[in-house]
Amino acid sequence: MTDEELMIRVQRKDTSAFSVLLGRHSAAIHAFVFRLTGNAADAEDFTQETFLRVWSRGDTWKPGRVKFTTWAYRIARNLCIDAWRTRRGSAADAEADVEELAGDVPSDDAGRTRRALEAALAALPERQRTALVLCHHQGWSNREAAEMLDVSVDALESLLSRARRSLRKTLAPYREA
Amino acid sequence: MDEPRSPGDFTTAALADLLDRHGSNPERWPEAQRAPALALVQTNADAERLLDEARALDAALDALPAPAMPSHLPGQVLDALPRDFAEIALDWLAANFWRPVGFALAPLLVGFALGNAQQDGTGDLEDAVTLLAFDEVQLFDLAENGNAE
Numbered sequence: 001m002t003d004e005e006l007m008i009r010v011q012r013k014d015t016s017a018f019s020v021l022l023g024r025h026s027a028a029i030h031a032f033v034f035r036l037t038g039n040a041a042d043a044e045d046f047t048q049e050t051f052l053r054v055w056s057r058g059d060t061w062k063p064g065r066v067k068f069t070t071w072a073y074r075i076a077r078n079l080c081i082d083a084w085r086t087r088r089g090s091a092a093d094a095e096a097d098v099e100e101l102a103g104d105v106p107s108d109d110a111g112r113t114r115r116a117l118e119a120a121l122a123a124l125p126e127r128q129r130t131a132l133v134l135c136h137h138q139g140w141s142n143r144e145a146a147e148m149l150d151v152s153v154d155a156l157e158s159l160l161s162r163a164r165r166s167l168r169k170t171l172a173p174y175r176e177a
Numbered sequence: 178m179d180e181p182r183s184p185g186d187f188t189t190a191a192l193a194d195l196l197d198r199h200g201s202n203p204e205r206w207p208e209a210q211r212a213p214a215l216a217l218v219q220t221n222a223d224a225e226r227l228l229d230e231a232r233a234l235d236a237a238l239d240a241l242p243a244p245a246m247p248s249h250l251p252g253q254v255l256d257a258l259p260r261d262f263a264e265i266a267l268d269w270l271a272a273n274f275w276r277p278v279g280f281a282l283a284p285l286l287v288g289f290a291l292g293n294a295q296q297d298g299t300g301d302l303e304d305a306v307t308l309l310a311f312d313e314v315q316l317f318d319l320a321e322n323g324n325a326e
Contacts (some may be wrong), residue, residue, distance in 0.1 A: 022251050030246035040244050047246070047269065051254045110240075117237050136200060136238050161197035168234050175233055 003068035022051055024175045025069065028138060029076050035133040036080045038122055048080040066147065073148045077130055084126065113174040120170035128163035131156055187213035193241045201231035 001017075003024070009017035021076035029050055054061075054076050061071050065148035121129060127149065135156075146156035199205045203215060211315050217224045 015255070018258070019251075019255060022254055026251055027246045028256070030250065031243050034243050035241075036290075043244070044247060044250060047250060048254050048257065052257060052259070055258055087198060112238065113237060118241065121241075132238075135205075136235065137243075141205075142199070157198040160199075161194070164197050164200070167238075168230055171234060173235060175230070 007054075007058065007061055007068045008063060010014055010055065011061070012169070018051075021054065022149055025072060027052065029151070030073060032073065032138055033076050033080060033135060035137050036041060036077070036126075037083070038118070042080075042083060043066040044077060046083070049079055067144075070147045073134070076152070077148070081126065109174070113171065116170055116174060117167065120167055124163055124166060127151075128159045128166070131159040132163045132167075135160060187217050189217065189221060192217055192224050193227050196227060196231040201228060201235045213295060 001020070003021060006017040006021050010021065026047055030043050030047040032041065033046045033050075037043060037046070052070060054072060059069065091120060121132075130149060134140045134148055135142060140148065142156055142160070143153055146153045149156060149159075151159075154168070187210070191210075195206060195210055195214055199207070203211050206214060214224075218228050
């Protein structure tokens with residue numbers, strides 16, 4: 001059964017259809033949210049909230065207009081953006097996120113490269129980071145990621161280009177070393 | 178700035194743009210650009226360097242860890258689903274309805290049980306008396322008929 005067929009059942013409050021969608025997409029949404037927030041607790045909370053909204057606001061999804069995944073990823077991304085707005089100005093939070101991303105990073109060259117890359121990713125503008133996570137980590141095509149971000153494919157590729165150039169610049173000294 | 182040109186008219190600038198937009202994996206490149214881009218990499222050192230840098234970035238991104246989703250999360254989501262009023266009401270009734278109904282029905286049930294038990298005893302006695310009387314009549318009839326014969 002396709003996501004869209006399941007979602008039509010979810011609109012009729014079918015918990016078994018909801019359970020199938022949850023099993024199919026929760027791990028990917030969780031990874032997506034973690035890559036955006038860099039925070040394991042947020043990843044868990046926002047994944048749960050995403051699916052609770054899928055359940056409670058299912059009637060706002062219109063079959064044939066957007067794919068279920070596009071809609072669900074938009075919900076997850078909006079939750080992340082809301083959290084960033086709420087916490088904006090809290091440098092301590094941002095630093096804590098980067099610290100959590102870093103985790104137990106070895107202090108060798110690879111560890112330093114990883115730490116620098118994580119910091120550079122966290123510093124990217126939200127749309128660039130989301131574009132990169134969707135395409136590189138989540139494996140969505142540029143067209144699908146553009147739909148999720150609600151931008152044209154050209155605009156999406158422009159975001160990807162800027163993100164990759166910025167990250168390559170960050171990595172350059174480590175490559176030379 | 179003049180870009181070195183490949184035989185297929187695919188420049189290193191075009192390759193850099195391709196790598197920025199699609200990453201280092203040729204499978205993600207638009208099909209029309211894949212062959213000329215790979216041909217350029219084979220013949221042009223700058224193009225090869227660009228692809229190496231793109232591959233290094235992709236490898237570094239791949240190496241970033243992400244925790245697996247906690248196994249309890251799907252169950253937690255299902256438990257947290259808001260339910261409609263009818264469902265909540267049915268659950269409440271199932272959990273609590275027996276109390277007032279039980280208290281209300283208890284005297285009735287006790288009365289019914291006692292009454293039934295008493296009635297059963299009386300019925301048995303009445304049946305026994307009836308049968309006994311019938312037996313006596315039968316014996317009497319038999320004696321009379323026997324005498325007559």
